[in-house]
Amino acid sequence: MTQEHGAISGQAAGAPCAGTLRIEGEMTIYRAAELAAQLLASLGSDGCLRLDLAEVSEVDSAGLQLLVATQQAAMARGGHVHLVAASPAVGDMLALLELAPHFGPTALPMTQDTPA
Numbered sequence: 262m263t264q265e266h267g268a269i270s271g272q273a274a275g276a277p278c279a280g281t282l283r284i285e286g287e288m289t290i291y292r293a294a295e296l297a298a299q300l301l302a303s304l305g306s307d308g309c310l311r312l313d314l315a316e317v318s319e320v321d322s323a324g325l326q327l328l329v330a331t332q333q334a335a336m337a338r339g340g341h342v343h344l345v346a347a348s349p350a351v352g353d354m355l356a357l358l359e360l361a362p363h364f365g366p367t368a369l370p371m372t373q374d375t376p377a
Contacts, residue, residue: 281345285316288324288351296324300331308340315346320354328355332363 332342344364355361
């Protein structure tokens with residue numbers, strides 16, 4: 262049985278925060294090594310990273326740990342990780358653990374009551 266875990270696309274390693282790194286599929290332990298390398302390589306020299314996680318289907322504690330570790334690495338460089346889009350799976354996890362404010366307003370899941 263073959264499982265498709267997702268895709269990564271986006272800016273070149275070390276590029277300024279002009280581009281956005283898009284992650285699709287799972288952010289789970291099964292992809293932790295792959296995602297960790299891509300996330301850290303995508304941090305700009307100023308520590309700026311824009312993430313589009315709108316197509317993330319599943320996130321577990323390893324995926325959450327990657328987000329927090331990337332945020333810490335960005336802050337150490339004087340920057341910040343900005344979520345430009347978050348799937349319900351990502352938004353719900355960040356909201357549940359009260360981490361959404363650390364990643365910007367788009368980290369919160371969209372609801373019917375949330376204005377677009």
